[in-house]
Amino acid sequence: MLWLLLCFADALVVASFEVIVPDKHLLAIRGGSAVLGCEFTPDPDLSNLVVTWQRSEDSQVVHSFYYQQDQLKKQSPEFHNRTSLFISELHKGNASLRIAEVSPKDAGLYLCIVSNAKGTGKALMTVIYGALYSEPRLSIHVNSTTVTVQFETEGFPKPEVIWLDEHGQNLNYHLELHDQTEDGLYLVKSSYEAQKPTVNVTFTLKNHLLNQNLQRPVFLSYDKDTTANQGTIALVLSVVCFFLVIAIIWFVRRRNKQKPSAVNHVN
Structure with missing residues (x-):
């Protein structure tokens, strides 16, 4: 009888722990930051807390936290220097993840996995990527x-x-x-x-x-009519420019011919 009571008590403890994502689908916009919400049943003692975010499709590690600090040695290179948890909110049961500089590669399925002294659980969410169209x-x-x-x-x-x-x-x-x-x-x-x-x-x-x-x-x-007039004006200007160039060439040549006679007159 005592054994049954203990098993029932353990079952209550496990059932009292849960991990949930408030939004099953999150829209992330190009170049901005996306916050992937995740909540769990809190425990004031963080020494046993383990938080892991990973991609569901390929099990890539997006972010890890245990021993009361971030553990990023196994983090996928695609997420280096772009992820963070809200550390001051962990004791309240907030395991949300922030991803900076969102890109198309960030779209997909994400798992939020949390465990502490009260139990272990996980929740799945989808990140959808979008980018505003530029000025046409x-x-x-x-x-x-x-x-x-x-x-x-x-x-x-x-x-x-x-x-x-x-x-x-x-x-x-x-x-x-x-x-x-x-x-x-x-x-x-x-x-x-x-x-x-x-x-x-x-x-x-x-x-x-x-x-x-x-x-x-x-x-x-x-x-x-305007188009025709513009063509006529362009033709007239071309003719004027042509005769202007001829006049300049004639003037320069005449001046060059006069220079030697002027020198001889001085001598």
Whole structure:
């Protein structure tokens, strides 16, 4: 009977210890810091506390704490000088991990494993990576009959791209999507080819993960008469410059011919 009571008491102790992650899914933004929350049943005595964070996919050690201090000898090189615990909060049951300078490689599954005198437990969470798209860079290419308007930007994940006309109707467009940047970002190049003489379109890019919505209107108008006049002015200026160069050359040569006679007159 006493043995059963002891077993029941041990079971209560084990059941009273738990490890939880408040957020099962955490959104980490490029270049910033991410705090992976983890809570456990605290014990004022930290001498028996062991906290280990590791990647679930490959068991890489992200951060370790035992003997009342950080233990980073087995830490994966990818996380060197980028991780820290909230040491002053450990006695309260806070085993949250801070990861600085978030990059695409930080996305994935993480295990928070904690043990102390009250028990051992673990909890799993997912880190999702995102990057805001940069300010779209505009370029315009003009030929005899059409105008091509292009926007270029980088971000993550894959965006939704829309081109609209002045009436809000969808337009057919060209889209190039590359994921070969050094930061693991998608490079987006999207263009629309319009007929002259007027271009009135709006480029829209949506990053649904980060609730980012970029809209950039483009309005261009071409006047055929103005274009012709500009061509005539350019031709006239070219002719004037040509005769000006001829006049300068003639003046220099005449001056050089006059120099010897001036010297002889002095002698």
